[in-house]
Every structure is written in C-alpha cells, then in structure tokens.
Amino acid sequence: MKKWLDERLQFSTLIASMFEHPVPKPSSFMDYLGFATFFIFLSQAITGILLATAYIPSATDAWESIKNLEATPVGHFVRSIHSWGANFMIVLVLFHLLRVFYEAAYKKPRELTWLLGVILLIGTIGLSFTGYLLPWDQQGYWASTVGTAMAAYVPLIGEFVVRVMRNGSEVTGATLTRFYSVHMLLLTVLILIAFAPHFFFVLRQGMSATDELTAAKRRGENIETRSMPFWPNVAWRMMLTLLLVGIALWVAATLAPKGLGDPADPLNKNQYIPQPAWYFFGVYQLLKYFPPKLDPLAMVGLPAIAIIVLVGLPWFDRNPSRFPRQRPIALAVATLLVAGMAYLTYQGFRSVPKALVTTTVTQPSYKRDIDPIFQNKCVMCHGNSGNYHLDTYAGVTMKNVIPGNPNDSVLVKKITGVMQPQMPLGQKPLSSGQIQTIKNWIQDGAKNN
C-alpha cells in the first residue's frame, strides 16, 4: 500500500515532512491547542450531521423536533455533545489564540497563518451565534433578537443589516431558515476553506517553537540533546491530549446534559428576561456600564476595533523580539484586556437570571439567597448605571433598608406594593416566598453573610 501510494504521490516525502522534524524539549501541551480545536470541530461536524437527520428547521416544528430527539437517550446525548462541543471549541480557540500571542508566533514569517486563525475565530463565534437560535426556545429566540439588534448601531446601514440577518424586521421562521443554512453550510465551508491553508502553513513553516532548533541545525550544531522527534514522541503526546479533551467532552455531556427551554414565544407572555450565551456576557455586562450615548461605541466600535487589531496585529506590532521579557507593553496590554474581559464575564454570570428561592428561607444568607434576587430582578434598572445600586451589599444597605425592621424598610414597602409604584417595574411582582425571604434577612439584621 505504501509503495503503491509512493509511486503515485511520493507519499514518503509528504509523511516525512509532516512527521520527521525535531521539536524542542520539553514539548508543551499548550502547543497542541490548535489540534485540539480541530478535533472538536470534527466532533461538531459528526454530531451536527447526526442532529440534522432529525432536526426540522421551521418555526412550527424546530422545538418539537428537538424535544422528540431528547426523548431518546442517544439523541439527547448527541445534542449534549454538540452543545458542549460549541463551548469547548470557543474556549480552546481562545486559549490557542492566547498561546500564539504569548509565543509571538504571529510575527514574520507566520502572518498569514495568524490571519487565517482570526478568520477561524470569527467563524467559530459565528457558528455558536447561529446555532443558538436553532432549538427555537426562549433563550435562543431572545438572545438572537438582541444579538441581531446590535447590528442596528452600525452607522448608515445598520437597520438594513439587521433586516438582512433576520430576513425581515423581526426574528421569524425566515430567520431560522437563514441561520440554519449559514450555520450548516456557509460558516462550515468558510472554516474548512480557512483551515486548509492554516494547517498547511503550520506544516510548511513548522511551529514557531521549532525555529531556534532549525537555526541551530543550520549552523551545524548538535541538537539531539535538546530536542525530540515529532514522531513518535510528540505525536503520541498530542494524541493523548486529544483523548483527554474528548473524554472531558463526553463526561461533561453525560454529567450535565443539555436541556431544552420553553418554546420560543415572540409575545413573551411569561416575561422571560433575555440573556446571551456565556461568551457574550462580557459585552452584555459592558453595556450596563456604558452611558447610553456611547452604546454605538460598545456595540459596534469596540468589536470593530478588536477585529482590526487582531487582523493587523502582525503588522502593528513592530517589535521583532519573541521573548516575553522583551515584549512588556504587548503582554501588559493583552493581560489587562484578558483580565478585564474575564471580570466582565464573571459579572455577567452573576447578573443573569438564576434559579431563585421559591419558598421562604427562614435564615437567609445575603450571598446565597438575597443577592440572586436583586441580580435577577432589580439590577437591570438599579445596577451600576442607576442612582440606586442593588448590585452590591453596600448599595443595598446604603438606604431603604432598616436592619431588624423589615416593615418600615422602603425596600420592603416597594416590593410589596405598600409604596407605589410596586417593584420590579413592568415585571411580575416577587413571589410571596421571595418577599418573605427578604423580610427575614432584614429582620435578622441585614447581614453580609
């Protein structure tokens, strides 16, 4: 077989160029993240094709078809793998990007590899965004409504862009069909087209970690003591990493199977509060801090700047050094941005609706029982940007709470409707269990426990 292929394709040379190059010791598993991302993409492709055999992309049948799928253990498991796989892919691709940045592997001669990587990152986010709507549940419907509405802030053509994305003024069955085709075909093909040269360039140029060895070899130095062959040493470590990633994916899908929310209700009769996917929590939270006049900057300006910086990074960064100590500004700026985004994402996590107490808690804890109620029901108006803050303990107890005296506390009067207008405005009042829990907490001294 080998000989047959060799006669036609010079197979040995091809294999040799892929497998027979030295890799510096020690080989870091962080260098395998790109490969791991591709592995997850393959898993997504397989599970996606399986899901497509059962899914019906129409507003009337989509939710029902997923519900039917979930009725079978295998169907439910495949959907869970696909859903978890989307999260894994986002995380892996982000870590891969950070690793490449840290290693300065985007610099000459690997600018094109980086550029294709940025396209793959945008494609991955696009896949997650379009896939979110497909189950046609409340979460997906309203996240897609809000997500597409952000495009309206693009100057001059914003409204038109929104209508193109939605195939109409609102998110309808026509939007679902559009998202389905973009998710299944357009973005998948885009990713494959960008991935092929991305991978080829890595093979052709080698990983940046091998540059020093290659140079030393050219100088005639003996590199055997500080290197190991890609095959079999590194290749097997890579396979092991993929195996661990795969096991983690299956374990996650088994222990936390993907649920299906209520069917999409464009009239929102149950007053569902829209929330984005977790990887958009940072932007979601940022909007709460930005003054309304700067919304276009937050929704269009910053993402546009981020894309321009990412695309142009190899050309903007004129520092030729690859050593972290010689790149203090680049690494400091990146650390600040990553830390800022992580903080915003964490804050976003805190403020999205969570399961609240449904019955009265007799000895409530502020952190466990009270804060989630405020985060769920109040901080949309009384958050960081309002005059009365309910997003921190200090803000809650600054006024309107008299420890030990719930009935005279303005907060209780407002949520019970004794003092009009009743809070939360425009939403269903808090349940009697939630109100009593807040009363109990104030009665106990409104402690920060």
Place this chain on the structure above:
Amino acid sequence: MQTKNTTKVPRRRFFKWGVGVISGAMGLGYLGLAGSYLWPPPENTEPLEKVGSVKDFPQGIPTMVSYQGVGVKEGVYVTNLGNGNWLALDFHCTHLNCPVAWSQSSKKYFCPCHGGIYDINGNVLGGPPPHPLPRRVIQQQGDNVMVGGRLT
C-alpha cells in the same frame, strides 16, 4: 508576405480579455443571484389585520395584542386614546429589541434588559433607548380595531 498585427487584436489577448470578461460577468451573476436571495422582504407592507373590537380596549390603558406576522406572532400595544383616536406601538425596546411591558401602576413601559423607560405614547423617559417605540398603522373600521405594519 508578413502580416501586421497593429490594427487587429492578437489571438492571445482576445482570449485573455474574453475569458476575463465572461468570468467577471458570471461572477457578478452569482453575486446578483446571492443578493436577490438574501435581500430582505420590503418593510412596512404588512396588511391590516383585526386585533380586537373597540370594547376590548379600555380608554387610556395600553393592551397587548398579537399580530400574525410572517411565521410568528408580533407583540403590539394598542391604546384607545378616546374620540376615535388610537395608538399602536411595537413592543420591542429600541435599545436592543427586548420586549417591553406596560406597568399600569406607574403608567410607563419598562424594558427588563437595560432599564429603558417609555411613556404611554412610547416616548423615551429614561435608560438607554435611542428612539421612541416604533408606531404601527392602526385604524378603527366600524367596531373592529385593525393593526398593520410599522409607520415610517
């Protein structure tokens, strides 16, 4: 006898240009096809549709109705302003299209996402919304209240 090529287009250049022009035209053709497929339907062409009778709408209190749009029901707040005057407002906040809800106790519309507030006419009172709530066509025909597409 030697022929001169000065007045005629050489064969190679003819093919080069010919292939280039035809390829370009076909490329534009595919782009045109994609454009016509992806072009969204025209705005504000929704037909008038009955959403209730006059008696269903107490004066001065916005009432949520559903308008059967393309594939989904669309939320519209209808207010009977009295003397045959009506107001229909799309229930999507102009900030990020979250669904607003009317609070009768405070007589305002509230958006649960980022705290947008509107008065009964849909004008912005507070929060981040950049525009008033979009108005929709509304007509009283006899006893029927009819709602249509958005007013531009």
